[in-house]
Amino acid sequence: MALAYDSYFYGTVCHVCKRNDANGVKLKRCGGCRMIQYCSQQHQKVHWPLHKSVCTCIRSVMHNRGVQYVFQRTCEGFSAEDWCKERYNVMLLTQLKLGRRLSEGEQQMFMFPRVCKVCHESDQEKLQDCKNCHCVSYCSISHKQQDFLRHSMSCHWLKLCFYVDKHFTKAKDPYPLICVPIRDKYEPLPCDLDAFISVLMTYSKDITKWNQPIEVALLSELLTCPLTLLYALEKLETSFSKNLVIHVVGAAAFECIFLKKWEVILHCLPQLTCLDMVFIGPEIEQGFETTCMLCVDCQKKGRELSTHFQSGNLYHQYATSETFLMPDIIVAYNCGLHECVGTDADTWLLSLPFLVKFNQTPLILTSYTIDEAYRDFARILDCRKDSLTVSLKCAKNPFASKRPYRDWGSENCDIFFQNNFITLVTPH
Incomplete structure (x- = not known):
């Protein structure tokens, strides 16, 4: 189970069971890296052996940068290119301190941190999550409204992405069987x-x-x-x-x-x-x-x-x-x-x-x-x-x-x- 649930990261849900606040649970954030949430102390303990080393390295990065959140300095004014470089550089710095390559799930902590989609505000107390897709957060109503048209085009796809990833953490055989009939003579493909x-x-x-x-x-x-x-x-x-x-x-x-x-x-x-x-x-x-x-x-x-x-x-x-x-x-x-x-x-x-x-x-x-x-x-x-x-x-x-x-x-x-x-x- 550990490898399955730890292969994907979503900062708006419990990292172990992928439940969110809408499920009637109060999520608590890791007191060390402040990037991962859990629905219970039990799930935090389950994940700790896997999370401990990278959590320690993230805390070290935060201490050296003099911040409470790893992306605290990444606020409004950053271009899309700057924001990509910032996440990539912090990820590489953490990996260097760790002394090994980050796993896919650990990389996603830096690729998709829980920050405001508009201004990259990282103060976790200010953020409100999209209740539909569980992938996007905003620090204010005005920023949510500002991003409404853009997000409405991808929200349902992000929701599907979340549930597909969640499916992989629970299904023993996640892929469906392929039942393509054998053709006795050649036929053109359907249109799509x-x-x-x-x-x-x-x-x-x-x-x-x-x-x-x-x-x-x-x-x-x-x-x-x-x-x-x-x-x-x-x-x-x-x-x-x-x-x-x-x-x-x-x-x-x-x-x-x-x-x-x-x-x-x-x-x-x-x-x-x-x-x-x-x-x-x-x-x-x-x-x-x-x-x-x-x-x-x-x-x-x-x-x-x-x-x-x-x-x-x-x-x-x-x-x-x-x-x-x-x-x-x-x-x-x-x-x-x-x-x-x-x-x-x-x-x-x-x-x-x-x-x-x-x-x-x-x-x-x-x-x-x-x-x-x-x-x-x-x-x-x-x-x-x-x-x-x-x-x-x-x-x-x-x-x-x-x-x-x-x-x-x-x-x-x-x-x-x-x-x-x-x-x-x-x-x-």
């Missing part, structure tokens, strides 16, 4: 992910479950990667042989968990008998499942889904290795090619030419936002501008995930979605 999921409702034993936004959000997260790839193949109007080799570049947990989702490609492309998935990326961790048991029908048809993991490797390293398997298509989900340009942290620099090296081998790029999509596309153009066929340019992806994630880096948009925009190019 909503239409695809509505078809699946026919095959669900418990149709009432599909009325729950959490189930749809999680199912969409599983389906978005294979369906985005199938969508790109339709745009290319290319017929492949019985074998298909796909390189997933910059892969991490998002692509590698729940490998059975890739079987959807076999179900939708009846001519395929063998699907080779090669996952390449420095963030691929040990412990991921490496094999996938196919359904009975796929087994009867003699189909194979082979997975290969290039853990810790960048794409240029794999592309020049003896184990290199020539791809039919290359895909980089949520690639972030534009990030860290001109810095030592630019891990894409040497790999970019290899993404568009192989003639007639399509490249799929997806991005969270339209701005990121254009910046990623520009970087690909710099590699091979005059010999690229562009089939999709920074287009809205109809098969983007519908699971929202909180965005800590944007002041105007509080959420983002995986694979939200798509670019498809082919070198020639």
